[in-house]
Each structure stands twice: as structure tokens, then as C-alpha cells.
Amino acid sequence: MGTGGDWISVGFSAVFWGGWMLLWGRYWRSDTHIKPVLSFVYVLGLALASLWFGLVVTFHWRAFQWPLILLTVASIVGAAVVGRSARRKDRSAE
Numbered sequence: 001m002g003t004g005g006d007w008i009s010v011g012f013s014a015v016f017w018g019g020w021m022l023l024w025g026r027y028w029r030s031d032t033h034i035k036p037v038l039s040f041v042y043v044l045g046l047a048l049a050s051l052w053f054g055l056v057v058t059f060h061w062r063a064f065q066w067p068l069i070l071l072t073v074a075s076i077v078g079a080a081v082v083g084r085s086a087r088r089k090d091r092s093a094e
Contacts, residue, residue, distance in 0.1 A: 001067065001068065002059060002062075002068075006058055006059065009054075009057075009058045010051075010054040010055055010057075010058045010059075012054075013053060013054035013057045013058060014047075014051050014053060014054030015050070017054070017057075018046055018047060018049070018050030018053075021046055021049070021050070022038075022043070022046055025042065025046070039086065041082055041085060041086040042086050044082050045078075045079050045082035045083040046079075048075050048076075048078040048082060049075070049076070049079040049083075051071075051075040052072060052075040052079060055068065055071060055072050055075065056072070
């Protein structure tokens with residue numbers, strides 16, 4: 001399942017990528033006048049996608065082997081489900 005250094009790398013990769021995407025998404029959402037600019041659902045989906053990114057960047061193909069595949073699939077499926085519900089919520093607010 002990786003060393004402590006691997007998991008620290010997962011954390012740093014996830015925080016860096018997630019922070020960048022949060023800033024980018026905030027800029028995009030403010031340009032299109034979507035309110036609220038940041039919502040809990042948006043941040044949760046971004047956190048799950050960032051976890052997936054950190055896992056894949058750190059572990060490469062090992063992220064798709066047992067038991068890491070459970071965390072990898074759970075994070076990407078969770079991000080997709082949360083993202084889809086956030087999109088529906090945004091479209092219904094327009």
C-alpha cells in the first residue's frame with residue numbers, strides 16, 4: 001500500500017492540484033455568474049477528484065492493483081456522482 005513518503009506525496013499532489021482547480025473553478029464560476037461561487041458540493045467533488053489525481057500520480061499503475069484499486073475507484077466514482085449532482089443543482093438554479 002505504499003510507504004509513508006508515498007502517502008505524503010499523494011497528499012501534496014492532491015492539495016496542489018485541488019487548490020489550482022479550486023482557484024480556476026472559482027474564476028470560471030464568477031465569470032458565468034453562477035451563485036454561490038463556492039458550494040460544499042463543489043468542494044467535496046473537487047476533493048475526491050484531487051484524491052484520485054494524487055493516487056494516480058504517485059502510485060502510477062500500482063493504483064489499479066489490489067487493494068489501492070478500492071480507493072482509486074471509490075474516489076473517482078464519488079467525484080463523478082457529486083459532480084453530476086452539482087451540475088444538476090447549478091442548471092436548476094439558472
